[in-house]
Amino acid sequence: MTARGTTTASRTVKGTSSGTRLAGIDAARGLALLAMMATHVLATFESDSQLTPTWIGLAFSGRAAALFAVLAGVGLALSTGKQQPFQGPELWAARRGIALRALVIGAVGLSLGGLEVNIAIILVHYALLFLCVLPFVGLGVKRLLVLAAAWILAAPVLAFLLRPWLLSADPPLRLGHNPGWEDLATPDRLLGDLFLTGYYPVLQWIAYLLVGLAIGRMALSKAAAPFLLLAAGTVVAIISKWLGIVMMEDWGGRQALEAQIGDPTYPLASLLQVNLAGVEQSGSAWWLASSAPHAGTTLDLLHTSGTAAAVIGVCLLLGRLGNWVELDLLLPLRGAGAMTLSLYTAHLCIMGALHDQPLLPGWTVEGVYWAQAIGVLVTGAVFAALAWRGPLEWVTHAANQVGNYQPAQGRQPQRFR
Numbered sequence: 001m002t003a004r005g006t007t008t009a010s011r012t013v014k015g016t017s018s019g020t021r022l023a024g025i026d027a028a029r030g031l032a033l034l035a036m037m038a039t040h041v042l043a044t045f046e047s048d049s050q051l052t053p054t055w056i057g058l059a060f061s062g063r064a065a066a067l068f069a070v071l072a073g074v075g076l077a078l079s080t081g082k083q084q085p086f087q088g089p090e091l092w093a094a095r096r097g098i099a100l101r102a103l104v105i106g107a108v109g110l111s112l113g114g115l116e117v118n119i120a121i122i123l124v125h126y127a128l129l130f131l132c133v134l135p136f137v138g139l140g141v142k143r144l145l146v147l148a149a150a151w152i153l154a155a156p157v158l159a160f161l162l163r164p165w166l167l168s169a170d171p172p173l174r175l176g177h178n179p180g181w182e183d184l185a186t187p188d189r190l191l192g193d194l195f196l197t198g199y200y201p202v203l204q205w206i207a208y209l210l211v212g213l214a215i216g217r218m219a220l221s222k223a224a225a226p227f228l229l230l231a232a233g234t235v236v237a238i239i240s241k242w243l244g245i246v247m248m249e250d251w252g253g254r255q256a257l258e259a260q261i262g263d264p265t266y267p268l269a270s271l272l273q274v275n276l277a278g279v280e281q282s283g284s285a286w287w288l289a290s291s292a293p294h295a296g297t298t299l300d301l302l303h304t305s306g307t308a309a310a311v312i313g314v315c316l317l318l319g320r321l322g323n324w325v326e327l328d329l330l331l332p333l334r335g336a337g338a339m340t341l342s343l344y345t346a347h348l349c350i351m352g353a354l355h356d357q358p359l360l361p362g363w364t365v366e367g368v369y370w371a372q373a374i375g376v377l378v379t380g381a382v383f384a385a386l387a388w389r390g391p392l393e394w395v396t397h398a399a400n401q402v403g404n405y406q407p408a409q410g411r412q413p414q415r416f417r
Contacts, residue, residue: 022220024316025078027330029071029337030380031311034373035064037347040119041369044274051267057274062293065122065200066208066304067311068340072126073133073212074312080137083219089406091138097403098137101396102130108345108392113180115352120199120277123344124179128194128202133209141217148210152301155204156288159196159296164282166192173197199277204296211305215312226316233309240302244291248272253286260284335380339390343376 044057080086080094109123136147166173173192175183183190195202218225248254258268260283271279277294281287291299315330322329336343350372359368383390389397 024319026334026337030333069208070308073209077216097400100399144214229313237306332377335384342390
């Protein structure tokens with residue numbers, strides 16, 4: 001961000017290549033960062049044998065990262081024409097800028113891959129998602145919605161069919177760690193893990209960016225848009241989660257999967273509530289009926305896309321409320337949301353420094369989280385108030401500007417009447 005301003009519809013912040021950025025979108029991104037940090041620092045399961053879910057796991061697991069990905073699509077839409085997507089040379093310039101920005105994000109992610117952290121780092125997957133959606137950034141909202149629906153239906157089935165083949169390879173095409181620079185030496189394993197066998201499978205997660213692109217192509221400054229996102233997102237989220245529970249618990253899905261696993265002590269019920277990442281979902285089509293977080297199924301994608309849309313709607317409404325009362329209610333959140341790459345990287349470095357180290361006397365895990373959360377909000381508020389970009393955001397912005405560069409065209413002589 002480089003300057004600030006307001007519009008009659010909602011508080012916006014000037015300084016992007018597309019003119020203005022909606023405060024509610026940045027605030028939602030800041031909220032996603034805080035929620036992801038919570039799942040990194042705080043326990044998502046109790047330490048008992050059945051891995052009883054904690055409220056952090058039930059509330060944020062799967063939803064926080066999905067919100068982050070959907071907002072990536074929203075940001076791409078807002079920077080490529082909003083309701084009127086760029087076309088022609090302007091679109092190609094925007095694609096070059098996005099690609100260069102993705103390379104910077106990917107480089108940061110690969111550099112962080114060497115950290116000793118018990119955290120699945122999203123940045124390399126995030127960069128690859130940017131590259132994968134380049135063909136779609138010129139589409140309008142209707143085509144994007146149709147494409148997103150088709151992707152949500154088809155991608156999980158395709159992943160279900162391809163994963164066993166990748167995992168049966170010798171060695172299996174699964175990294176088992178965060179991607180680092182050394183993994184470029186084995187591109188087949190790296191790409192197999194990024195697209196299908198890793199924590200954030202790009203094949204299915206493209207759906208989130210398509211949903212985000214469709215949201216970003218809406219007239220978000222119009223009065224009805226936040227209410228539509230809140231209502232539609234809530235309905236989709238509730239129905240998809242309800243249907244997943246019915247299929248697992250009432251139609252016999254969980255019993256069938258437990259029989260396939262063959263271990264009566266396996267805590268499948270808890271995993272279905274919090275996190276299926278790392279579970280080999282193969283051998284039974286019932287895996288496709290789950291709405292569990294990080295399952296990558298149709299119902300999971302629908303539920304998390306719905307919750308993301310609802311959160312975006314709420315944040316847009318809060319931004320509008322702040323404009324009405326002439327008070328920037330979202331300053332800390334939107335400031336943090338405008339520099340998530342820098343703050344996310346700092347968070348990972350802190351967690352790397354704390355990994356396997358005893359906490360200082362008087363400190364608790366909860367205290368570690370709240371110290372970082374307050375630091376994120378204070379830093380975001382200061383940078384927003386001073387209209388500064390984060391350090392890594394400055395680098396990605398510069399890369400985007402290089403890609404967007406277009407040689408000046410010769411001007412036609414002015415005609416006088």
